[in-house]
Amino acid sequence: MPLKMEKFLQIAPHSLAIVLGPAEGPAGERSGAAPPAPPAQPRQLARHHIGYEIFADFKAENMQHFWNKKVTAAVAETFFLGWIDEQVLLIQGKEEHLEALREGWTRRALRPPSGFHIRCLGDVSPISMSPISQSQFIPLGEILCLAISAMNSARKPVTQEALMEHLTTCFPALGRAWLPTRQALLKVTVVRTLP
Structure with a gap:
Protein backbone atom coordinates (compact mmCIF):
# COMPACT_ATOMS: atom_id res chain seq x y z
CA MET A 1 0.00 0.00 0.00
CA SER A 130 3.73 19.14 -3.77
CA PRO A 131 5.45 15.84 -2.96
CA ILE A 132 5.63 13.30 -5.76
CA SER A 133 4.93 9.80 -4.50
CA GLN A 134 7.05 6.85 -5.53
CA SER A 135 5.69 3.52 -6.58
CA GLN A 136 6.66 0.41 -4.70
CA PHE A 137 7.62 -1.27 -7.95
CA ILE A 138 11.26 -1.35 -9.03
CA PRO A 139 11.90 -2.95 -12.42
CA LEU A 140 13.83 -6.20 -12.18
CA GLY A 141 16.43 -4.91 -14.63
CA GLU A 142 17.11 -1.92 -12.38
CA ILE A 143 17.47 -4.14 -9.29
CA LEU A 144 19.88 -6.43 -11.12
CA CYS A 145 21.99 -3.54 -12.40
CA LEU A 146 22.18 -2.05 -8.89
CA ALA A 147 23.12 -5.43 -7.40
CA ILE A 148 25.79 -6.12 -10.04
CA SER A 149 27.20 -2.63 -9.60
CA ALA A 150 27.37 -3.09 -5.81
CA MET A 151 29.07 -6.46 -6.21
CA ASN A 152 31.59 -5.01 -8.69
CA SER A 153 32.34 -2.14 -6.28
CA ALA A 154 32.95 -4.69 -3.52
CA ARG A 155 35.17 -6.66 -5.94
CA LYS A 156 32.99 -9.75 -5.61
CA PRO A 157 32.72 -12.09 -8.61
CA VAL A 158 29.26 -11.94 -10.17
CA THR A 159 27.84 -15.36 -10.92
CA GLN A 160 24.19 -16.39 -11.00
CA GLU A 161 24.50 -18.00 -7.58
CA ALA A 162 26.36 -15.01 -6.07
CA LEU A 163 23.84 -12.61 -7.58
CA MET A 164 20.88 -14.56 -6.14
CA GLU A 165 22.58 -14.63 -2.73
CA HIS A 166 23.24 -10.89 -2.92
CA LEU A 167 19.58 -10.21 -3.76
CA THR A 168 18.34 -12.26 -0.79
CA THR A 169 20.80 -10.45 1.48
CA CYS A 170 19.78 -6.99 0.24
CA PHE A 171 16.03 -7.69 0.29
CA PRO A 172 15.49 -10.11 3.22
CA ALA A 173 11.93 -8.96 3.93
CA LEU A 174 10.76 -10.18 0.53
CA GLY A 175 11.99 -13.73 1.03
CA ARG A 176 13.21 -16.10 -1.64
CA ALA A 177 9.79 -16.41 -3.30
CA TRP A 178 10.16 -13.14 -5.21
CA LEU A 179 13.58 -13.98 -6.71
CA PRO A 180 13.62 -14.27 -10.49
CA THR A 181 14.03 -17.64 -12.14
CA ARG A 182 17.33 -18.40 -13.83
CA GLN A 183 15.66 -17.94 -17.24
CA ALA A 184 14.27 -14.52 -16.26
CA LEU A 185 17.66 -13.54 -14.87
CA LEU A 186 19.42 -14.50 -18.09
CA LYS A 187 16.81 -12.75 -20.24
CA VAL A 188 17.05 -9.47 -18.30
CA THR A 189 20.85 -9.45 -18.15
CA VAL A 190 21.17 -10.25 -21.86
CA VAL A 191 18.69 -7.50 -22.81
CA ARG A 192 20.52 -5.01 -20.53
CA THR A 193 23.91 -5.77 -22.11
CA LEU A 194 22.81 -5.44 -25.73
CA PRO A 195 23.80 -2.14 -27.42
Whole structure:
Protein backbone atom coordinates (compact mmCIF):
# COMPACT_ATOMS: atom_id res chain seq x y z
CA MET A 1 0.00 0.00 0.00
CA PRO A 2 1.56 3.36 -0.96
CA LEU A 3 2.30 5.81 1.81
CA LYS A 4 -0.16 8.67 2.10
CA MET A 5 1.59 11.87 1.11
CA GLU A 6 0.56 15.29 2.32
CA LYS A 7 -0.92 17.40 -0.46
CA PHE A 8 1.41 20.34 0.15
CA LEU A 9 4.44 20.80 2.36
CA GLN A 10 5.51 24.23 3.57
CA ILE A 11 9.17 24.92 3.10
CA ALA A 12 11.09 27.86 4.55
CA PRO A 13 8.57 29.50 6.86
CA HIS A 14 9.83 32.54 8.81
CA SER A 15 12.35 33.62 6.19
CA LEU A 16 13.87 36.85 4.96
CA ALA A 17 15.56 37.61 1.66
CA ILE A 18 18.45 40.05 1.61
CA VAL A 19 19.20 41.25 -1.92
CA LEU A 20 22.86 42.21 -2.21
CA GLY A 21 24.85 44.10 -4.77
CA PRO A 22 28.60 44.60 -5.12
CA ALA A 23 29.89 47.46 -3.00
CA GLU A 24 31.23 50.44 -4.86
CA GLY A 25 34.26 52.34 -3.67
CA PRO A 26 36.82 51.67 -0.96
CA ALA A 27 34.24 51.40 1.85
CA GLY A 28 32.98 48.07 0.54
CA GLU A 29 36.33 46.43 -0.13
CA ARG A 30 37.58 43.62 2.06
CA SER A 31 40.88 44.46 3.70
CA GLY A 32 43.69 42.91 1.71
CA ALA A 33 41.31 41.81 -1.05
CA ALA A 34 41.77 42.49 -4.73
CA PRO A 35 40.11 45.64 -6.11
CA PRO A 36 36.43 45.26 -7.03
CA ALA A 37 35.45 44.09 -10.49
CA PRO A 38 34.98 46.83 -13.10
CA PRO A 39 31.45 48.30 -13.33
CA ALA A 40 30.85 46.59 -16.69
CA GLN A 41 30.90 43.21 -14.90
CA PRO A 42 28.99 43.76 -11.65
CA ARG A 43 28.14 40.08 -11.10
CA GLN A 44 31.79 38.97 -11.30
CA LEU A 45 32.33 39.68 -7.59
CA ALA A 46 29.45 37.45 -6.47
CA ARG A 47 30.58 34.46 -8.56
CA HIS A 48 33.63 33.96 -6.39
CA HIS A 49 31.70 33.77 -3.13
CA ILE A 50 29.91 30.92 -1.44
CA GLY A 51 26.55 31.83 0.06
CA TYR A 52 27.36 30.48 3.49
CA GLU A 53 30.56 32.56 3.62
CA ILE A 54 28.56 35.67 2.76
CA PHE A 55 26.04 34.81 5.48
CA ALA A 56 28.85 34.28 8.01
CA ASP A 57 30.31 37.66 7.06
CA PHE A 58 26.86 39.29 7.38
CA LYS A 59 26.58 37.83 10.88
CA ALA A 60 30.10 38.95 11.82
CA GLU A 61 29.45 42.50 10.61
CA ASN A 62 26.18 42.78 12.54
CA MET A 63 27.37 41.05 15.72
CA GLN A 64 29.41 44.19 16.35
CA HIS A 65 26.21 46.08 17.29
CA PHE A 66 27.01 45.71 21.00
CA TRP A 67 24.87 48.79 21.75
CA ASN A 68 21.82 47.14 20.17
CA LYS A 69 21.40 43.81 21.96
CA LYS A 70 18.17 43.12 20.09
CA VAL A 71 19.94 43.12 16.70
CA THR A 72 22.94 41.12 17.94
CA ALA A 73 20.65 38.52 19.52
CA ALA A 74 18.58 38.33 16.33
CA VAL A 75 21.64 37.94 14.11
CA ALA A 76 23.06 35.26 16.40
CA GLU A 77 19.83 33.24 16.25
CA THR A 78 19.21 33.33 12.49
CA PHE A 79 20.64 30.73 10.18
CA PHE A 80 21.58 30.33 6.54
CA LEU A 81 18.86 29.01 4.28
CA GLY A 82 20.20 29.62 0.78
CA TRP A 83 21.99 31.71 -1.80
CA ILE A 84 19.98 32.42 -4.94
CA ASP A 85 21.04 33.88 -8.27
CA GLU A 86 24.41 34.99 -6.87
CA GLN A 87 22.78 37.96 -5.15
CA VAL A 88 19.98 36.91 -2.78
CA LEU A 89 20.80 35.67 0.70
CA LEU A 90 17.98 33.70 2.35
CA ILE A 91 17.96 33.54 6.13
CA GLN A 92 15.57 31.92 8.56
CA GLY A 93 14.80 32.33 12.24
CA LYS A 94 12.14 32.88 14.85
CA GLU A 95 9.63 35.60 14.11
CA GLU A 96 10.89 37.88 16.91
CA HIS A 97 14.44 37.70 15.53
CA LEU A 98 13.28 38.43 12.00
CA GLU A 99 11.28 41.39 13.32
CA ALA A 100 14.44 42.77 14.95
CA LEU A 101 16.24 42.49 11.59
CA ARG A 102 13.34 44.21 9.79
CA GLU A 103 13.49 47.00 12.34
CA GLY A 104 17.27 47.25 11.95
CA TRP A 105 16.81 47.53 8.18
CA THR A 106 14.17 50.28 8.42
CA ARG A 107 16.46 52.25 10.76
CA ARG A 108 19.41 51.75 8.37
CA ALA A 109 21.29 49.96 11.14
CA LEU A 110 22.00 46.63 9.37
CA ARG A 111 25.47 46.34 7.91
CA PRO A 112 26.07 44.38 4.70
CA PRO A 113 28.69 41.68 4.32
CA SER A 114 32.09 43.06 3.31
CA GLY A 115 32.27 43.76 -0.39
CA PHE A 116 28.51 44.21 -0.76
CA HIS A 117 25.71 46.64 -0.12
CA ILE A 118 22.14 45.71 0.79
CA ARG A 119 19.76 46.66 -2.01
CA CYS A 120 16.65 45.57 -0.12
CA LEU A 121 15.37 43.23 2.55
CA GLY A 122 11.97 41.56 2.60
CA ASP A 123 9.82 38.70 3.78
CA VAL A 124 9.73 35.46 1.83
CA SER A 125 6.37 33.75 1.63
CA PRO A 126 6.62 30.09 2.61
CA ILE A 127 7.39 27.96 -0.39
CA SER A 128 4.82 25.25 -1.11
CA MET A 129 5.93 21.89 -2.39
CA SER A 130 3.73 19.14 -3.77
CA PRO A 131 5.45 15.84 -2.96
CA ILE A 132 5.63 13.30 -5.76
CA SER A 133 4.93 9.80 -4.50
CA GLN A 134 7.05 6.85 -5.53
CA SER A 135 5.69 3.52 -6.58
CA GLN A 136 6.66 0.41 -4.70
CA PHE A 137 7.62 -1.27 -7.95
CA ILE A 138 11.26 -1.35 -9.03
CA PRO A 139 11.90 -2.95 -12.42
CA LEU A 140 13.83 -6.20 -12.18
CA GLY A 141 16.43 -4.91 -14.63
CA GLU A 142 17.11 -1.92 -12.38
CA ILE A 143 17.47 -4.14 -9.29
CA LEU A 144 19.88 -6.43 -11.12
CA CYS A 145 21.99 -3.54 -12.40
CA LEU A 146 22.18 -2.05 -8.89
CA ALA A 147 23.12 -5.43 -7.40
CA ILE A 148 25.79 -6.12 -10.04
CA SER A 149 27.20 -2.63 -9.60
CA ALA A 150 27.37 -3.09 -5.81
CA MET A 151 29.07 -6.46 -6.21
CA ASN A 152 31.59 -5.01 -8.69
CA SER A 153 32.34 -2.14 -6.28
CA ALA A 154 32.95 -4.69 -3.52
CA ARG A 155 35.17 -6.66 -5.94
CA LYS A 156 32.99 -9.75 -5.61
CA PRO A 157 32.72 -12.09 -8.61
CA VAL A 158 29.26 -11.94 -10.17
CA THR A 159 27.84 -15.36 -10.92
CA GLN A 160 24.19 -16.39 -11.00
CA GLU A 161 24.50 -18.00 -7.58
CA ALA A 162 26.36 -15.01 -6.07
CA LEU A 163 23.84 -12.61 -7.58
CA MET A 164 20.88 -14.56 -6.14
CA GLU A 165 22.58 -14.63 -2.73
CA HIS A 166 23.24 -10.89 -2.92
CA LEU A 167 19.58 -10.21 -3.76
CA THR A 168 18.34 -12.26 -0.79
CA THR A 169 20.80 -10.45 1.48
CA CYS A 170 19.78 -6.99 0.24
CA PHE A 171 16.03 -7.69 0.29
CA PRO A 172 15.49 -10.11 3.22
CA ALA A 173 11.93 -8.96 3.93
CA LEU A 174 10.76 -10.18 0.53
CA GLY A 175 11.99 -13.73 1.03
CA ARG A 176 13.21 -16.10 -1.64
CA ALA A 177 9.79 -16.41 -3.30
CA TRP A 178 10.16 -13.14 -5.21
CA LEU A 179 13.58 -13.98 -6.71
CA PRO A 180 13.62 -14.27 -10.49
CA THR A 181 14.03 -17.64 -12.14
CA ARG A 182 17.33 -18.40 -13.83
CA GLN A 183 15.66 -17.94 -17.24
CA ALA A 184 14.27 -14.52 -16.26
CA LEU A 185 17.66 -13.54 -14.87
CA LEU A 186 19.42 -14.50 -18.09
CA LYS A 187 16.81 -12.75 -20.24
CA VAL A 188 17.05 -9.47 -18.30
CA THR A 189 20.85 -9.45 -18.15
CA VAL A 190 21.17 -10.25 -21.86
CA VAL A 191 18.69 -7.50 -22.81
CA ARG A 192 20.52 -5.01 -20.53
CA THR A 193 23.91 -5.77 -22.11
CA LEU A 194 22.81 -5.44 -25.73
CA PRO A 195 23.80 -2.14 -27.42
